Amino acid sequence: MNRIFEKLLLCFAWASGIVLVGSIAYIVGYLIFRGFETLNLTLIFGDTKPVDALLLKRQVFEGLFPAIIGTFLLILLSVGWSVPVGLGSGIYLAEYAGKKVKRTLNLFFDILSGIPSIVVGLFGFSVALFLHKHYSENIYPCLLISSLSLAVLVLPYIVRTTQVSLENLSPEMRLTAPALGATKLQNIFYVLIPKSLSGIVSGVILAIGRCAEDTAVIMLTGVVATAGVPRSIFSNYEALPFYIYYISAQYSDPQELLRGYGAAIILLTLCVILLFCAFVIKKQLAYHVLYRI
């Protein structure tokens, strides 16, 4: 009976793996099949010369260049806000928090991770309105508000992955550096964090993916259909996920829809590049901190 159950479990595990890999291959293959033809410089730069667009000499109106830059800045800013706060909170929860505080904050971050993104978007919009009314009339929904709202959305991922990675280290590993005369802070920064780096980077990668794909938050907090390359963090901006949503909901001819598939391929490529960068940074960091003489 046990052997049959084991074999059934093995079959189920294999089938799940095949379905997962197959789904990813199907989605990517379908996107490439539908959108590959539209992938050219005109899709990105429109009628503008690429050099002029890249040097910000001329605005691009017909192409995806402003949306690519907008998405890139959005991800960078959101991850930039959330990583330090998330790392700090994760370290606090794993290494310093007492039982009661830990239980309360864990519950808080669990609830935060379950909040629908549209609610976080609404919160960001309310913050923008509040600041507009009480602080400065120049503050509107903008890149800054969007990135802060997205940072709130992805914060629980970074906090929990950091916390769990640190808590899973063996007691022997925790005692090694103190036995050599390390203070608690030295132990955390020289041993515990480097040892948990893989888990922590997984959280950052999850955050990058979530920031790149989320449309509900940015729809309410500053993204628009046409804005050009954002001049500052207080400007409106364009973003690829919103462009894909907008095109798929409002396209007037099939050719326009194909541009949406092209945009999806570009968004996917942007994510892959950022994930690759995260891996390279992790590897370089680990090499310089832990291995180079």
Add this chain to the structure above:
Amino acid sequence: MSDAVKINVYHLDFSYQGHRILKNVTTQFEENTLTAIVGPSGVGKSTFLTTINRLWETVPLADMKGNVEIKFNGCFHDVYDQSFSLPRLRRSVGMVFQTPNPLPMSIYKNVAFPLKLTGEKDKKLVARNVEKALKRAYLWQEVKDRLTDDANLLSGGQQQRLCIARALVLEPEILLLDEPTSSLDSRAAMVIEELLLTLRPNCTLIVVSHYLDQVSRIADRVIELSDGRFLERPLGNPSQLRVSGLHRT
């Protein structure tokens, strides 16, 4: 009090989660000797070691009463005195654990790590001390061409010698070893035993061991820990040691 005494332990009581493990332990350890602490598993041998370098303080729900004095520069210091620096204590009292625990870094950085903690910036001095420690731990010849390799790629015996080298790099006056050969094969264990004997003239060694043969080969003094109390055992061959619950090899 004898001039040769290095460590004084007075009326040491230790409890964990309300359970009393060490009961009114009073003893002395002489300078540059190797003392073996024996006894069955779970009686508090490892715990006793952590009371000397105060490592037990990192364990929640543990409590200790009593005093530990160590002689540094000819004067005894109460290591539990508020004014006594904890990093200084742990740099003078090295510890090697039962399971080899290389840090997640290269072989070189593992051994250089304690020097980094002291704030040592002189790279040449660090390199010299790393080489010296690796030589003292009989590991230099095996790793000198791959110092930037991950320390976790070494064999179990090499990892344990690396941990000893890491403890030796600060030239501690006392070295605590918690069953340092228990996870090693007999050949690797013999190398560690030889190493301990070469360290003895310049270092006070306290070794927790389960192996009576090993104890009879290397120890200057044997203490049995039984029911939370220390009992002196006469030196001799393994059959004369007669400690219950221990291995003969």
